[in-house]
Amino acid sequence: MTSRRALVLIFGGALLAAGCGGQGPRQAAPAPSPSAQLQRCTRALESVGTKGVSYAAIVRRRTVAYRRPGGAPLQRFGRLNQNGVPTVFSVVGVERARSCEPAWYRVQLPLRPNGTTGWVRAAAVDVAPVHTRIVIHVRARRLELFRDGRLVLSTRISTGSPETPTPLGRFYVKERLIPTDPHGPWGPAALGISAFSPLLKSWVQGGPVGIHGTNDPSAIGRPVSHGCIRLPNATMRKLFASTLAGTPVIIVA
Secondary structure, eight states, X not given: OOOHHHHHHHHSSSOEEOOSOSSXXXXXXXXXXXXXXXXXXXXXXXXXXXXXXXXXXXXXXXXXXXXXXXXXXXXXXXXXXXTSSBOEEEEEEEEEOTTSSEEEXXXXXXXXTTTOEXXXXXXXXEEEEEOEEEEEETTTTEEEEEETTEEEEEEEOBEEOSSSOOOOEEEEEEEXXXXXXXXXXXXXXXXXXXXXXXXXXXXXXXXXXXXXXXXXXXXXXXXXXXXXXXXXXXXXXXXHHHOOTTOEEEEEO
């Protein structure tokens, strides 16, 4: 995040989308665990995903995220988000019907406070596996990309300054964006993640955090951003090409 005007340019409607899916074929949901099958799929919550494979939920139509299955509404979401790209959640759990078919998914949501989760009806989303994972080490100022649990890319980065720190926690890539100006402050590509700045709440769209390129190579390796992660542009192109929406992003100290 560089300025309010820059945020409008990168996160506004003048962007081309390169989302993860949208109207593709419906993917099979994670298979029920043996214990769930033995219990004839009671309504117990199952965790979803492994260190190498996680799952993304792509919204099929306008839907509601609930605080619990069948409970009070938490937030409404459209098929496309405010930037005009597919709305994507990260799946963290599943509740099955007695038939063993998924009935509800527990998903991480791109909302404040960071890490907010809710429940969406299984019929409202398509579920697809994601084989990538990003780990960001703030103090070391390094980003790592894993595919199927194996390290495939490692790069130096710029992180948030002490005054506007990069938030820590488990997030996910909520959107893939291409800036209109590849030579601008966001470089040639950007990954919007579900994290928000802990301090910049009055910024456009609530102060979202992203991973993007830069027009200031001297910033790489230093804590100088407003919370976003900056990469060398050539490396950002590689990361963008390899990373689907729904990819987990773990930010550690």
